Amino acid sequence: MNLALRDIRHNLGRFLLTCLGLSLLLGVVMSMIGIYRGLVADALGIARAPAAQIWVVEAKSRGPFAEASRIPGDTREAIARIAGVADSGSVTYQSVEASFRDRPLRLYVIGFEPGRPGGPRLLTEGRPITQARFEMIADARGGLSIGDVVTMGRSRFHVVGTTTGQVASGGDPVVYVTLKDSQRLQFDLTPSAQRREQARGASGGSSDIVNAVVATLIPNASTGLVADTIRRWKHLNALSQEEQETILTRSVVEMARRQIGLFTSLLLAVSAVIIALIIYTLTIDKLREIATLKLIGAPDRVIIGLIVQQALAMGVIGFGFGLALILTIKDRFPRRVVIEPSDVGVLALVILAVCILASGLGVRLALKVDPAKALGG
Amino acid sequence: MPKPLVSVRNVSKHFGEGEARVDALVDVSLDVMAGEVVGLKGPSGSGKTTLLNVIGCILEPSAGQLVLNDEVVFDRKWLTRDLRRMRLERIGFIFQAHNLLPFLSVVENVALVLRLAGQSEQAATARADELLTYLEVSHRRKAMPAQLSGGEAQRVAIARALANQPRVILADEPTAALDSERARIVMDLLRRVAVENEASIITVTHDEKIFSRFDRLVSLRDGRIDA
Ligand SMILES: Nc1ncnc2c1ncn2[C@@H]1O[C@H](COP(=O)(O)OP(=O)(O)OP(=O)(O)O)[C@@H](O)[C@H]1O
């Protein structure tokens, strides 16, 4: 007969309630880690979407995600002529407050040239953009589906295809439109401002501006060499895909990482204290039984086993419930929550260590109990 | 001349030092024979529980000698290394507040001490059932301690104390929670055990109604044995 198990069964309600509380706490810890992983995954998802090897941006800029970057629209042709470049495409990125069914909807608009790098890769439904204007591929995160009409600026866009899991690092769902449409959205002035500019005698300026050019290379071409060639144009900067990802994880997500990291550490510390307290009070509640066990001659290992096994059972069940909970609700979060098996493993080890350390406190207390206490004389 | 099973020789026990010093036992000597049922009486604070704890190897005396079953257990220091093992195998305790483990059923409470002494689950349960039958509580074998009446709980506690067939049984006011009829039944039972197991039984009691049930009454006053 296992004493730890029998005691748990005797106080099953209380034990389960304790486990439930612990599992909520551990669920929160896990979701914090998952939110951080989701943030990184989202940020990298956007950068990886074009499947580029080189990012051409404005000189001295680390854009287009970390900083603003504006380069002339004809840059792409120059890039395409560089030896080693297989394919290239102009892209724009911007956040837009769109309106859908009379409600505002924040979208992250990516403009691309159909048939060139930079567009959506995998459509879950519908077809690619075929018209030069007013068609849109939308991500399911925004709640849009095929046939929906979204108003952006002064134009109405028809959703013709959908993707999943693409959001900007700020959380806004991604939509793809043609480069032309996106340039109108980003760089065109309102009619009244245009009239004012014309009245001033301004030339009207060029609206053929893009945020970046993404390029793929032919096999065996050197990324460094191509980047160096591009940097020779004084108005351009070139970043490899790796550099772009590093910028995103280091600078764009860094604050969030530290914020969430600190908060997660605090939560872990709180969990550790709570686990220690629970085990300590569980032991205090059993002092009389422990004294009785000593009096009738039970060796220390029986008493240690009672405490450690209960601590472990609580940790394991609390952790299991917590994991199940977070896996059930993770898709209901407004932003992506990524539960990585390695994170779960590390957290499990941490909780295990906390349980064992905390039961050390209980064990110390238990071993000091005077068996005479059981006599109550 | 038979040898005593329990022999307390010139044992003293004090708590604290200086101003706070309490002499709980002063030069106490007591021999108890096999089969003998001895009662310990005396006013509150006279040292009854202290003496019982010393004999039960729960409390270390300040001076003197303790011999159990021909083994010198204490002579100015503990001579027996594993006191808990000795308690498990040679001494049975019966408490006023029966102290059954609340999370084990009646039969498990009794079987536990047999399991601790190394018996198999099956053998322990069989022996526990035998004891419960002997003490006429086998019909409650599956019950949890909280569901038992005072008398039933006390009989289960006695079954547990007897499980490993100890030659020394120590009881601290075992009948305090029982009515006089039940108290008499418990005392008769203890006597039967003493005779059948050739055990020494030492019982602390305030209960004058059962004084007549002891072979001998030892009276303590201020830590000394009264003549
Ligand atoms: N752990 C202890 N620390 C200090 N003093 C103690 C301790 N245990 C007992 N005493 C003191 O020793 C004396 C004898 O106590 P003991 O418990 O043996 O009395 P008792 O005869 O059992 O009394 P009662 O009938 O009230 O149970 C008392 O004065 C008591 O206060």
Ligand SMILES: [Mg+2]
């Ligand atoms: Mg007492």
